[in-house]
Amino acid sequence: MGAAQRSRRWLVPVTAVAVVAGVAALGPVVADASPNLPGISAQDLLAKVQTAKVDGLSGTVTTSLDLGLPAIPGVVGGEDASQFTDLLSGEHTARVAFAGPDKARVSVLDQMAERVLTTDGKTAWIYDSSKREATKIAVPAHTQKPQTTPQNQTYDPQAVAKQFLAAIDPSTKVEVTGTESVGGRDAYKLRLTPKTDKSTVGSVTLAVDSKNWVPLQVTVMPRTGNDPAVQVGFSSVSFAVPSASTFAFTPPSGVKVTEQKVPAAKEPKTLPKKPDATKPAADQPTTVGTAWETVAVLRTGKSGLPSGNQALDQLLKNAPTVQGSWGSGKILTTKMVSALIADDGRVFVGMVTPDALQSAAAKAPR
Template structure:
């Protein structure tokens, strides 16, 4: 965290009734919260105002599909976690189910619609290092990514209390002071006993309805049994076992965040995005994006986008009420929860 933002007053009147707490103390409690396990049902909804991209189906069998899936519509998932390295996420889609689970020794990815399953043996790792689960369906991970954006340009206050999944929660509100971001505010509903974020609501700078909301509709903080994280494929399901990787597998993240440092990846390439800027003004850059130039669906889509140019070159700006992207003629893409001008400023300072 770059620094401590402006802290608001102690909450005075709220319902349900909870002891008064300062924003500084509540923030500290959230950042140090730790539970041995939990399980529950998570509901997410998103309306970022993204224009439809021709040729992109939003399927779940690719990283781009997982991103577009989370950035639109409503989704429900059953989740379970147990320290240090057990996790299970079951996403329910139109009478079908997709499961990702690991017991710390093996990991499974299963799609009931395709009747396919992939099994991986999880390599040894340092004790205490948790296995990563799909972050778009974990309110704690989504909350952390916004908490990491807190800097002196962030106002932090307690805006009241509410009931989430039948539990009493404080409302911790993060309000960016900078005009470089499209985020108006982020509110975390924080459990009053465990200090775990139960819900995250993101409001755009314009409008009163949340652009993104993800939270528990039911939750238990009892540690799930070991059998929760085992998986047996149904009869007739095709199972593949790819070659064991040398590092622990990660599930693609659906919310932009600072990537782990991995020296084998080249910064800015499709395999190694670069994060430019800090906090609310962070921009993700990817190099080597190929535009066909053959008049296909993507080119038709970009034809209607605004053309911009500057010291960084020439390109197209794709805008929405939350996510904006700059696609340059030399194959670079800059994207983030920032204004179009912030994208161009980042492009001007970015390495070629």
């Protein structure tokens, strides 16, 4: 497979920086009546999804998040609490455009304000109209490919789908459950169902475009409950390649502009020593378990999580204390995500049950 083909596979939004994407609700994804499409097996549909390629697309993406975050007593609001809770709940929308591996634009709305993240492969911009601030980032030639951030992936159904497709193994039931219309396009419904009872995921359904074979919508159902925990999808979409001007940005008059430059990647003069697998770097996350039972392990140091976020501090204060062979700490649970903050500075996070999370903690190296 050539480099050009690889660059078009799983077209994901690319930007050089991370930004908190708290956006206002403009309505959920609307699916129309079920279209009449030729039959296809789950194996064939899965193969088409995994090899799908597009040169570009644009459209409007809406997300609906209901992770079951508990109420936070004592937190009355403000920007600190709002940014924290906006990431974990509510309905959000964004206008997106992608072209190749290095051109992307994501425009989100926040209470009549606009936030823009865009890059044309040479220059990246971050703009927040509510703060009247913009950051211009020069991306040098031959630099490493900019990293896709979790905030940007929130608005890319293909990137979200790819994360769940990576969990497919013999512990997953894969089936075609029907058809639907998403964003004005006919789609097949491909459902992934974990067979393990240790996962909090009940099922993941991908609405797959019947012509381009890319996911148009992802719906994640929790193991308990009848409402989606996560739904990300296009309310409108075009697969025409956006023009180059789409990714350009000119800050409005009066906006404060800060310029930054990403250092060019340098070739190491000597090969680095092979890391000791039993002693992961302090700042590098590791994992325990596989597929649907995967738990991420982060090491924050003896001081634990950084303080200062009112909402997070209050959640930890009210979280129950647990202990086991792994040590002791606080555990946070929602209907989808569990997090264990150990007193020794380790943090365990996964879409698994609290018991499964503690079992994973017991297996993790210190």
